[in-house]
Amino acid sequence: MGRTVVVLGGGISGLAASYHLSRAPCPPKVVLVESSERLGGWIRSVRGPNGAIFELGPRGIRPAGALGARTLLLVSLRDSSLEADHVISAIPASGIWTFGAIFRRSRRPGNRV
Numbered sequence: 058m059g060r061t062v063v064v065l066g067g068g069i070s071g072l073a074a075s076y077h078l079s080r081a082p083c084p085p086k087v088v089l090v091e092s093s094e095r096l097g098g099w100i101r102s103v104r105g106p107n108g109a110i111f112e113l114g115p116r117g118i119r120p121a122g123a124l125g126a127r128t129l130l131l132v133s134l135r136d137s138s139l140e141a142d143h144v145i146s147a148i149p150a151s152g153i154w155t156f157g158a159i160f161r162r163s164r165r166p167g168n169r170v
Contacts (some may be wrong), residue, residue: 059085059086060085060086061085061086061087062078062085062086062087063088063090064078064087064088064089064090065090066090066091066092066098067089067091067093067095067096067098068096068097068098068099068100069097069098069099069100069114070098071089071091071131072089072096072097072100073087073108075087082145084090098112098114099113099114100113100114101113101114128151
């Protein structure tokens with residue numbers, strides 16, 4: 058009898074885990090469990106009042122301080138070759154829409170576009 062793996066959550070991580078499990082050399086039966094009516098988790102597209110499309114999500118890991126170090130330890134990034142700055146600045150030209158304005162992602166807060 059083959060193995061069955063249950064993946065909790067149909068967000069980007071759950072979808073990626075399900076995909077890679079299904080592509081394994083001896084793939085198990087994969088059961089994806091999602092509590093909402095749609096897949097994607099935080100990732101979704103929303104049309105604004107002027108017709109602009111905003112791509113929302115996913116949430117990122119902010120590896121700062123003791124809690125950030127613990128999070129990185131839990132996901133095994135702490136000992137890899139990835140530096141925290143590379144994780145945070147993966148898309149340097151992106152912006153964040155908040156408080157009615159677009160803010161460019163940078164290491165300095167308040168850098169408005």
